Amino acid sequence: MAYALYYWTGIQGRGEFVRLALEDAGADYVDVCRRDGDEAMVPFLAGRQPGAVPFAPPFLRDGRRVVAQTAAILAYLAPRLHLVPAGETTRLRAHQLQLTIADLVAEAHDTHHPLSADLYYEDQREAALARADAFRRERLPKYLRYFERELAGGAAPRVFARHSYVDLSLFQLMAGLDYAFPQAMRRLRRRTPRLRALAAQVAERPRLAAYLASPRRLPFNESGIFRHYPELDEPG
Numbered sequence: 001m002a003y004a005l006y007y008w009t010g011i012q013g014r015g016e017f018v019r020l021a022l023e024d025a026g027a028d029y030v031d032v033c034r035r036d037g038d039e040a041m042v043p044f045l046a047g048r049q050p051g052a053v054p055f056a057p058p059f060l061r062d063g064r065r066v067v068a069q070t071a072a073i074l075a076y077l078a079p080r081l082h083l084v085p086a087g088e089t090t091r092l093r094a095h096q097l098q099l100t101i102a103d104l105v106a107e108a109h110d111t112h113h114p115l116s117a118d119l120y121y122e123d124q125r126e127a128a129l130a131r132a133d134a135f136r137r138e139r140l141p142k143y144l145r146y147f148e149r150e151l152a153g154g155a156a157p158r159v160f161a162r163h164s165y166v167d168l169s170l171f172q173l174m175a176g177l178d179y180a181f182p183q184a185m186r187r188l189r190r191r192t193p194r195l196r197a198l199a200a201q202v203a204e205r206p207r208l209a210a211y212l213a214s215p216r217r218l219p220f221n222e223s224g225i226f227r228h229y230p231e232l233d234e235p236g
């Protein structure tokens, strides 16, 4: 039976991390909201469906099983899609890295929504300027340094000896950061050679390259997580 992915139509956000895994593996899946509209998520979020109740999308349905939280969905899918090497230590490390990616994604989101996700960007712009400045100066280099060091273990341009969902997620992370903060990322380029090599290698994977060139891959935009507001980036 096909996996069912639930995520906001038209938003380039956390759902994309799950989509990349499904696409890279050539999995049989349905992008339910793109087919039936966002209303398809309501019965799940309202607890009217069997299985775990998600707090927010993305979530995945596999038969009667429902899995929410991006990192948990990927940890569930990865062994089934052969996107993580075997062994508890390896799988735990993959999950830990994915959670750290999620932390960085959340901080990137908070640069444009530092006060509340429920307010418009325009209503929190002053705070966003300060938050983005600190993000670019301190947090972004710190996270990238960490991932760069994690890749220094000998398996580069992969995290593990063979391809994994963490590689796909690091690719998506770099693509999103490049879109949102092109100047800051350009400045950090010389300090991220392994992440750059990993991203280039992932983009050449045949199924992924076909997906990226297809209309299914949404361009980054200002309704997603990675938003480009020039005033939040470094001056050119």
Ligand SMILES: N[C@@H](CCC(=O)N[C@@H](CS)C(=O)NCC(=O)O)C(=O)O
Pocket: 013, 014, 015, 056, 057, 058, 068, 069, 070, 071, 102, 225
């Ligand atoms: N930690 C969750 C966060 C989920 C999340 O924030 N989803 C966003 C879209 S990317 C959403 O729809 N949030 C609605 C809300 O928080 O009320 C994950 O990684 O999946």
